[in-house]
Amino acid sequence: ELVLDTAYFRRWLAAAHRLFERDSARLTALDAAIGDGDHGANMVRGFQAVTAGVVQTPQACPGDLLTQAGTTLTNSVGGASGPLFGMALRRTGKRLGAEPAVSAEQFAAALRAGAQAVGKLGGAVPGDATLLDALLPALDVLDRELAAGATVLGALEAARAAALDGADATGPMQASKGRASYLGERSIGHQDAGANSVVLLFEALTMAADP
Numbered sequence: 001e002l003v004l005d006t007a008y009f010r011r012w013l014a015a016a017h018r019l020f021e022r023d024s025a026r027l028t029a030l031d032a033a034i035g036d037g038d039h040g041a042n043m044v045r046g047f048q049a050v051t052a053g054v055v056q057t058p059q060a061c062p063g064d065l066l067t068q069a070g071t072t073l074t075n076s077v078g079g080a081s082g083p084l085f086g087m088a089l090r091r092t093g094k095r096l097g098a099e100p101a102v103s104a105e106q107f108a109a110a111l112r113a114g115a116q117a118v119g120k121l122g123g124a125v126p127g128d129a130t131l132l133d134a135l136l137p138a139l140d141v142l143d144r145e146l147a148a149g150a151t152v153l154g155a156l157e158a159a160r161a162a163a164l165d166g167a168d169a170t171g172p173m174q175a176s177k178g179r180a181s182y183l184g185e186r187s188i189g190h191q192d193a194g195a196n197s198v199v200l201l202f203e204a205l206t207m208a209a210d211p
């Protein structure tokens, strides 16, 4: 069974960095349609800084690692996504505390706290066409699969699929938070860029299962 230790979370952040590099142009195109076209570049810059910072703290526990990664994202990304994803990671890390390894249930509960903090910071609710529309359904499926006795990797794969469905579902939504909300009804028919980044973060969680 997959062990969620510091090495796992380091692989997660590194895999996320690779996926943001891979999909940067697609994320930026999504943001260009209804925003200012910098989302891909923002996530690449943020995760570049995160992976650079992680190298300097080899001894960190999962909680400290993710807290530090969140602070780095907040400080290195100018756009809204930096402070929002930064808050999510920082709160997740704080919840994990100082344990050297955590259970999947602990991680799921910590991610939930991170999502709640994002909602509080940005004021978005489900249906506003934001990153939360991918994150919340993914967390619901993660909880459900773990409760049903799925393997950790199986639960993470199901959560990734739910995040993808959630990101797709932002297409017909009218954005009411962030830059896309300036377009009003003209934001309808375009997927939210940040929701697509959430899909990549879950994809990276499944990739990190492979050392």
Ligand code: ADP
Pocket: 031, 035, 036, 037, 038, 039, 040, 042, 043, 078, 079, 080, 081, 082, 084, 118, 121, 122, 123, 124, 129, 130, 131, 132, 177, 178, 179, 192, 193, 194, 195
């Ligand atoms: P900016 O909009 O400042 O250029 P980015 O393009 O990097 O920043 O990120 C935009 C993404 O941030 C959106 O696609 C959306 O998912 C997310 N976002 C923006 N505002 C909010 C908010 N208030 N609550 C939740 N997510 C938000």
Ligand code: MG
Pocket: 031, 035, 036, 037, 038, 039, 079, 179
């Ligand atoms: Mg933008």
Ligand code: MG
Pocket: 036, 038, 078, 079, 080
């Ligand atoms: Mg911007």
